[in-house]
Amino acid sequence: MKVFFHFVFRNVIRRPLRSFLCFFIALLTALVMIVCQTISQRVESALTDLEKNYPAVATITRRAVISPDGVKIPSSRYLTVDEAYPLSQSGSVKAWNITLPAGSLAQEELMGKLPDEEFLAEPPREVISVDDRVSVQAVNNLVLTEAFYSGESKIVEGRLFTSEEMRGGTRAIILSRNTARRYGLALGDKVTFDFENSGSFSLYRVVGIYESGKGTELCYIPLEDYFRDLCMLWPTGAHLDSVAARPDRVIRLDFLLTSPESGEVFIRDAQSLGFDLSAFDININDGAYFAVKDGLEGILLLSRIVFFSVLTVGTVILALIIWFFSSSGKNERTVLRVLGMKSAKISAMFASEYVLIMIAALSAALLSGGAVSDSALHFVERCALEEAVEEANAQEDLSERTNREIILKRKIHLSLIDGYEGLVGEVHAVSNHLEEGKIGVRREIFWSQSGAMTLLGMTDFAVDGFENTASFERDILSESGKLSGYYFRCYVPENSPYRVGEIIPLMPQKMGEALVFTGDLANGLYRGVLISSGLVVSGIYPPEAHIGEEFVLPMKELELMCEYLSISSEKYRSVRYD
Amino acid sequence: MIEVSNVTYDYPTKAGIVHALRGVDLKLEGGKLYAITGRSGSGKTTLLSLMAGLDTPTSGTVFVNGVDLAKTDQDRFRREQVGMIFQAYYLLPQLTAAENILLSYEIGKKKEKPDVNALLRAVGLTSFHGKKRSTQLSGGEQQRVAIARAIAADAPILLADEPTGNLDNENSRNIIAILKRLAHEKGKCVVVVTHSEEIAGEADVRYHMSDGRIEARD
Numbered sequence: 001m002k003v004f005f006h007f008v009f010r011n012v013i014r015r016p017l018r019s020f021l022c023f024f025i026a027l028l029t030a031l032v033m034i035v036c037q038t039i040s041q042r043v044e045s046a047l048t049d050l051e052k053n054y055p056a057v058a059t060i061t062r063r064a065v066i067s068p069d070g071v072k073i074p075s076s077r078y079l080t081v082d083e084a085y086p087l088s089q090s091g092s093v094k095a096w097n098i099t100l101p102a103g104s105l106a107q108e109e110l111m112g113k114l115p116d117e118e119f120l121a122e123p124p125r126e127v128i129s130v131d132d133r134v135s136v137q138a139v140n141n142l143v144l145t146e147a148f149y150s151g152e153s154k155i156v157e158g159r160l161f162t163s164e165e166m167r168g169g170t171r172a173i174i175l176s177r178n179t180a181r182r183y184g185l186a187l188g189d190k191v192t193f194d195f196e197n198s199g200s201f202s203l204y205r206v207v208g209i210y211e212s213g214k215g216t217e218l219c220y221i222p223l224e225d226y227f228r229d230l231c232m233l234w235p236t237g238a239h240l241d242s243v244a245a246r247p248d249r250v251i252r253l254d255f256l257l258t259s260p261e262s263g264e265v266f267i268r269d270a271q272s273l274g275f276d277l278s279a280f281d282i283n284i285n286d287g288a289y290f291a292v293k294d295g296l297e298g299i300l301l302l303s304r305i306v307f308f309s310v311l312t313v314g315t316v317i318l319a320l321i322i323w324f325f326s327s328s329g330k331n332e333r334t335v336l337r338v339l340g341m342k343s344a345k346i347s348a349m350f351a352s353e354y355v356l357i358m359i360a361a362l363s364a365a366l367l368s369g370g371a372v373s374d375s376a377l378h379f380v381e382r383c384a385l386e387e388a389v390e391e392a393n394a395q396e397d398l399s400e401r402t403n404r405e406i407i408l409k410r411k412i413h414l415s416l417i418d419g420y421e422g423l424v425g426e427v428h429a430v431s432n433h434l435e436e437g438k439i440g441v442r443r444e445i446f447w448s449q450s451g452a453m454t455l456l457g458m459t460d461f462a463v464d465g466f467e468n469t470a471s472f473e474r475d476i477l478s479e480s481g482k483l484s485g486y487y488f489r490c491y492v493p494e495n496s497p498y499r500v501g502e503i504i505p506l507m508p509q510k511m512g513e514a515l516v517f518t519g520d521l522a523n524g525l526y527r528g529v530l531i532s533s534g535l536v537v538s539g540i541y542p543p544e545a546h547i548g549e550e551f552v553l554p555m556k557e558l559e560l561m562c563e564y565l566s567i568s569s570e571k572y573r574s575v576r577y578d
Numbered sequence: 579m580i581e582v583s584n585v586t587y588d589y590p591t592k593a594g595i596v597h598a599l600r601g602v603d604l605k606l607e608g609g610k611l612y613a614i615t616g617r618s619g620s621g622k623t624t625l626l627s628l629m630a631g632l633d634t635p636t637s638g639t640v641f642v643n644g645v646d647l648a649k650t651d652q653d654r655f656r657r658e659q660v661g662m663i664f665q666a667y668y669l670l671p672q673l674t675a676a677e678n679i680l681l682s683y684e685i686g687k688k689k690e691k692p693d694v695n696a697l698l699r700a701v702g703l704t705s706f707h708g709k710k711r712s713t714q715l716s717g718g719e720q721q722r723v724a725i726a727r728a729i730a731a732d733a734p735i736l737l738a739d740e741p742t743g744n745l746d747n748e749n750s751r752n753i754i755a756i757l758k759r760l761a762h763e764k765g766k767c768v769v770v771v772t773h774s775e776e777i778a779g780e781a782d783v784r785y786h787m788s789d790g791r792i793e794a795r796d
């Protein structure tokens with residue numbers, strides 16, 4: 001064995017030309033292969049990284065008509081939340097954001113700073129008028145708003161909304177730095193909104209302050225709170241129109257897709273869900289993604305081609321070198337054979353010489369591979385990727401954004417060395433069904449003998465002024481022994497004419513958009529109504545800031561009631577299952 | 579010692595089979611110097627390589643000490659019994675002359691390390707030549723190194739293929755003297771293929787080959 005390696009080493013050293021050629025070619029081949037492999041790996045991981053983290057958003061906006069003189073006129077038809085819900089249930093949707101009009105709070109609305117004390121039943125004495133520079137936008141995914149998505153707005157103090165806050169009830173608000181400065185507001189301060197001087201107000205706590213490149217002064221609140229406060233605070237009956245119209249004037253819907261590859265699935269889902277594509281545009285901002293992906297795949301293909309060509313060419317050259325030098329090995333073989341060496345051993349020896357050279361070349365390649373790959377990566381990045389990314393970003397030219405009815409855009413920052421810089425911030429996942437125990441409200445307008453009244457179903461009674469009526473059972477069928485049918489218990493406001501134990505008869509009839517129940521059988525207006533039902537007053541609640549003048553009953557009761565009276569929930573947008 | 583019995587050897591070539599040996603019978607003993615003469619292409623080199631166990635005959639048998647060479651461990655036979663000088667020297671170019679001479683020792687053919695300088699001197703070279711690569715040596719010098727390498731093995735059978743082809747008279751005589759001494763004093767069986775009448779004249783036994791056959795013994 002010693003002799004064997006002695007011979008092998010000696011031959012390798014004593015034939016420098018052959019050894020060097022072999023070493024050089026093998027090293028070169030191995031190096032190029034390592035570099036290509038590294039590039040392929042990086043590109044592959046960049047591709048997965050990009051696919052996993054690229055925030056592809058499908059935006060639904062009103063379809064606009066371009067007038068002959070080139071003016072874009074958005075259709076007067078607004079999206080409604082009803083139209084949006086089915087889409088949010090598409091498997092291709094990870095989260096979504098609804099943008100309600102920024103000016104949805106009226107100009108005269110007030111905003112003021114409160115001392116950090118107990119909730120007051122009275123409006124604050126010192127109120128600061130909200131000037132026309134400040135408006136409120138309700139969002140369910142702040143990160144998916146145009147300003148935050150594009151990176152134009154960034155949180156500078158505090159934080160984004162937490163998932164907890166997004167579920168509503170904690171009333172958090174995020175202000176722009178300018179607004180905060182102007183009103184002397186800091187993190188943790190409480191502000192109030194007075195909605196249309198209704199006398200009801202809500203306290204919001206500042207949890208974050210952002211800075212906007214464009215100097216926007218929007219205040220953001222969680223959509224849940226918007227619904228909860230606005231729906232609850234809004235006077236009933238008379239404001240039926242405004243209640244119905246406001247949350248339904250959805251300017252845009254942004255659906256964060258599970259992957260930029262699932263755009264087609266989303267559109268197919270939208271179609272199969274009966275989404276009216278003639279009235280709305282669906283835009284998906286995956287153009288930049290595909291542009292960059294194309295670039296990456298080009299690099300990947302090229303590096304694979306180079307890998308295999310170099311492997312082939314290197315192998316051929318090495319084979320040629322070995323063949324060329326093998327002629328001189330013939331004599332050596334004869335000499336060694338005469339000296340009694342076994343033929344197999346001689347062959348092994350000759351092979352070992354090349355193996356040794358290859359091992360040396362491979363080791364050298366592996367040792368230097370990291371550094372060489374690094375510079376190669378930089379080179380590829382500079383020469384190929386940067387251009388692709390630039391092109392993709394140019395395609396998504398941020399400066400072109402003139403109105404908010406276009407797709408969300410965000411500059412891509414992708415590096416083979418540092419990876420993909422994803423969307424930072426918390427994007428709240430969508431749960432398509434309301435979580436057990438979380439508050440949700442459903443509003444139905446009914447008519448009783450005395451006029452219109454609003455029934456408010458609530459999933460959770462853990463709200464000031466109510467006892468938890470989870471034990472409230474629907475056990476009052478024929479309770480009175482006088483009326484047959486289903487009866488449902490409710491709380492009535494203090495100022496209503498009803499007293500505890502009283503039965504409010506209801507009968508279903510349609511009138512316009514609202515479902516009308518009436519017990520007014522006397523005038524014979526609603527003949528033929530056979531089903532009788534009613535509400536049993538089980539409690540009276542005091543005037544409360546949170547609730548207007550609704551008749552409150554547990555959500556399950558309201559749902560049963562609607563089912564019993566064949567009121568389809570599709571028809572009535574009153575559910576806010578997020 | 580060596581008995582070649584009715585041996586033929588064919589080289590299959592593209593142009594057809596070359597009958598290099600067409601039935602050779604020989605009987606060689608230790609302690610004698612044999613000379614084989616013959617024209618180029620008559621089969622001398624082929625015969626030597628068969629006797630060295632580098633090849634096996636197409637037909638017929640080579641017996642060594644009464645044993646069929648084809649049926650024994652030929653590697654071992656060569657290691658233990660044969661020293662060979664090639665017509666084209668076959669020095670390994672990557673090694674120095676001294677290293678070439680030491681090859682047999684390195685491979686384990688010989689137990690004690692041979693005295694390289696003594697061997698070099700014996701073939702008319704100096705230690706100065708020993709340090710050189712074969713490519714830096716003249717044809718004659720290379721031939722003498724090849725002889726020294728074969729002698730270094732100290733094998734009982736020594737086969738020399740035109741060992742003096744490139745040597746001047748003096749050196750030729752010197753080499754022949756060495757070979758003769760090896761045969762007569764050390765009892766080796768020495769076979770020399772040669773063109774030289776002078777060398778052939780020194781041999782104990784002469785053979786002449788022609789067209790793959792031993793023609794005459796004189």
Ligand SMILES: Nc1ncnc2c1ncn2[C@@H]1O[C@H](COP(=O)(O)OP(=O)(O)O)[C@@H](O)[C@H]1O
Pocket residue numbers: 589590591596597598616617618619620621622623624625
């Ligand atoms: N490797 C070979 N392949 C084919 N033919 C060969 C080979 N070696 C020798 N020969 C042929 O065999 C014959 C005998 O060759 P050789 O033994 O070398 O003769 P000599 O040594 O007497 O010149 C010649 O005709 C030669 O051409």
Ligand SMILES: [Mg+2]
Pocket residue numbers: 619622623624665739
């Ligand atoms: Mg010959």
